[in-house]
Amino acid sequence: MNHIKFTKDxxxxxxxxxxxxxxxxxxxxMFIGTKNILHEYNKANFECEEFCQQGSKFLxxxxxxxxxxxxxxxxxxxxFRIGQLSEAETSIVVAVSSHLDKEAxxxxEWVIDRFRTFISTWDIEISPVDSSASNCSNLKNSREINQNVEAPYIPPYLVQIKAMNNEIEERISRFMQRKRSDIDVHNIREFCCGERNSEFTCARVDAVLQKRKDSKSHLQVHRVLNSYQHRDQKNSNYLTQFIPPNGVEERLGNVESQLSLTxxxxxxxxxxxxxxxxxxxQLESISPEYIQFWDRVSLPTSRSSKKRNFCIDEVDDLITELEKQIKGN
Known part of the structure; x- marks a missing residue:
């Protein structure tokens, strides 16, 4: 067995x-160390509880x-004895029993050398150059993880939910109850057949597999026939017919339909x-009156007229010429 002890006695x-x-x-x-093994190091670092715990684990x-x-x-x-010791007092004792003298x-010797190595390593890791006796007393506190988190400031107007802890916990519990009831109803619908009014039955105990129609399991399967044959994944040029044409396109289209361009x-x-x-x-060569048809249906252009002053002789000449035209007809 292994017997390891750190004591002040x-x-x-x-x-x-x-x-x-x-x-x-x-x-x-047995090895008996009568001289303090810590005389070369800072003794304050080896009197704390942390050193005793780590030393026991190492040994x-x-x-x-x-x-x-x-x-x-x-x-x-x-x-191993810790604390203030005189030169004649025993500081460490190592005893090994064995069937063979050489192995003991x-x-x-090997245990003593390993323990001296641990002491020197501990003093280097724990004690800085300017270490003091108060460092070991605060060693355990310094190794503890600081779990205090500084939360950033949040303006009150950004907080959407303002409620006490009791109200929030009540909301959470109600939400969990509602979800639990929904799951129970779903389980009853999926696994229980017939009416279950007895208080001694439940979906968890009396669950029975109910096969759905056209399905090998209790899950309901819906089959959909896609008649479009993935039309949306092909070319979408057919959508261009729904785009409204611009002004030039519309006017040309009207003329082409009027002229029967197929x-x-x-x-x-x-x-x-x-x-x-x-x-x-082509239309003019077939029927020359086609162009006259368009001239007739065209809107008359307004001409600017100017007033003219005629003398008496000119008026007489115009009347005479008009009479001749009437008589000739």
């Missing part, structure tokens, strides 16, 4: 020997490694104008 050699010795062991090797691992190297070891005892001696209409506007002109020339 005086170390008893007889007690440590009795702990390490067994009836089956043939040798007990337990050392004992496991020693037993793997020397399998005949039975008991390992390490007692080698294991004791040939495919090209997209170029100049080609369309050329087709319209050719169509008009």
């Amino acid at each position: 005086t170390l008893s050699m007889e007690q440590i020997f009795n702990i390490s010795h067994t009836s089956s062991s043939s040798a007990v090797n 337990n691992n050392v004992c496991i490694e020693a037993r793997s190297s020397w399998p005949h070891i039975e008991n390992i005892v390490v007692y 001696i080698k294991a004791t 040939v495919p209409v090209p997209k170029d506007i100049f080609q369309r104008l050329k087709l319209i002109e050719d169509r008009l020339l």
